[in-house]
Amino acid sequence: MSAHGLPNPNPVAAVSAPRPPVAAPAIAELRRAFLPRLIDAFLGTDKRRRARLAQWAITLIVYVCSAAIMALGVAESIIAEQAFAGWCAFVVLGLVGGYALIRGPWSEHLSDSGVNEAQIVFGLATVLWAYLICGPWRGATLFPLMLILTFGAFSSTWRRLAALTVMALAGLAAAIALLHELHPRHFDLRADIANLLVLAVMLPACSVVAARLSSLRAKLHGQRDALAIALAEMHRLSTRDEVTGLKNHRRMQELLELEHRRSVRSGRTFCLAVIDLEDLSRAAELRNGVTGDPLLRAFADEALGAIRSSDMLGRWEEDQFLLMMPDTRASLARLGVDRLRDRTEAIRLDAANAPAALTLAAGVVEHIAGESVGDAVARACRALQAAKAQGRNRVVAG
Numbered sequence: 292m293s294a295h296g297l298p299n300p301n302p303v304a305a306v307s308a309p310r311p312p313v314a315a316p317a318i319a320e321l322r323r324a325f326l327p328r329l330i331d332a333f334l335g336t337d338k339r340r341r342a343r344l345a346q347w348a349i350t351l352i353v354y355v356c357s358a359a360i361m362a363l364g365v366a367e368s369i370i371a372e373q374a375f376a377g378w379c380a381f382v383v384l385g386l387v388g389g390y391a392l393i394r395g396p397w398s399e400h401l402s403d404s405g406v407n408e409a410q411i412v413f414g415l416a417t418v419l420w421a422y423l424i425c426g427p428w429r430g431a432t433l434f435p436l437m438l439i440l441t442f443g444a445f446s447s448t449w450r451r452l453a454a455l456t457v458m459a460l461a462g463l464a465a466a467i468a469l470l471h472e473l474h475p476r477h478f479d480l481r482a483d484i485a486n487l488l489v490l491a492v493m494l495p496a497c498s499v500v501a502a503r504l505s506s507l508r509a510k511l512h513g514q515r516d517a518l519a520i521a522l523a524e525m526h527r528l529s530t531r532d533e534v535t536g537l538k539n540h541r542r543m544q545e546l547l548e549l550e551h552r553r554s555v556r557s558g559r560t561f562c563l564a565v566i567d568l569e570d571l572s573r574a575a576e577l578r579n580g581v582t583g584d585p586l587l588r589a590f591a592d593e594a595l596g597a598i599r600s601s602d603m604l605g606r607w608e609e610d611q612f613l614l615m616m617p618d619t620r621a622s623l624a625r626l627g628v629d630r631l632r633d634r635t636e637a638i639r640l641d642a643a644n645a646p647a648a649l650t651l652a653a654g655v656v657e658h659i660a661g662e663s664v665g666d667a668v669a670r671a672c673r674a675l676q677a678a679k680a681q682g683r684n685r686v687v688a689g
Contacts, residue, residue: 369426
């Protein structure tokens with residue numbers, strides 16, 4: 292019923308629909324935006340630093356868990372409160388210093404092995420300190436040593452791992468001697484000697500495993516580097532002409548298509564020149580039997596020195612080259628090809644410093660709006676044929 296006693300024409304509307312929750316999507320969106328930034332601020336964006344800080348975070352968790360166990364010993368009056376506070380202060384200073392070392396700009400000058408070994412030495416110091424202050428619980432403090440030494444598997448050589456193992460055993464022997472010197476007849480020497488003997492067996496075994504992992508890691512890195520070099524060489528061979536080192540036909544075709552799309556977007560034009568080395572075999576014969584390959588390489592080197600850095604030159608056919616000149620009008624392109632023609636005539640190869648008898652013919656065209664790449668190249672080839680029809684060593688603009 293309505294307020295006037297009449298039936299409500301829309302009873303469904305009279306029931307207020309539940310409002311959708313607004314806070315949940317906002318919180319989720321805030322979490323998605325805030326958490327990545329927080330992680331980047333803490334770990335950085337550099338992959339190498341992130342990997343190092345990931346190891347640092349693992350050690351942080353180990354130290355926090357160790358501190359929690361030792362706090363129980365303090366609560367049970369097994370560990371002295373002041374000794375525990377001093378140990379915690381040392382650990383906090385070491386962790387903060389390690390974070391600053393990895394996160395700071397000087398981290399780029401530190402090797403992975405140097406960073407890991409510094410963390411291992413710090414870990415050994417904290418374990419031995421805990422061994423001195425934990426009383427009856429001191430045997431449990433030795434187990435993190437095996438985890439600490441595994442960090443060496445990421446970068447250290449087996450010689451350095453062996454040295455760290457000897458350092459750990461020697462440090463434990465010194466800690467045991469100091470413990471019984473400060474508290475004679477208070478602790479069981481046989482239990483401490485047993486701890487030392489157990490570590491004398493376990494730590495070398497862990498070091499061998501870590502050294503093996505380090506060797507496998509180095510081998511994998513070597514294989515990865517070799518694969519990267521092989522892929523780079525395959526890419527070079529697939530895009531470069533084997534004789535001249537210039538871009539090959541396939542790569543030039545790709546670059547032409549890219550330049551064509553850029554020209555369509557920007558409205559700026561480009562020019563093409565198809566260049567033919569005339570009578571290359573005859574020029575080689577005049578060079579005392581030299582084959583055509585040295586002449587092709589000499590022309591490629593001379594051409595690269597004559598064109599602009601933005602121009603692209605490639606071997607198009609057997610004795611033909613394609614020159615693409617971005618942001619260029621036909622008149623300037625013609626001048627550039629004329630300059631290349633003059634430098635080609637001056638190529639010399641033999642000791643007598645005689646002329647190379649090497650000339651070129653070229654057809655130069657400016658790309659027309661709406662024209663395809665194939666049509667532009669075809670016009671340049673027709674201009675080349677016109678240049679050959681006029682005689683030797685000619686350049687014709689189509």
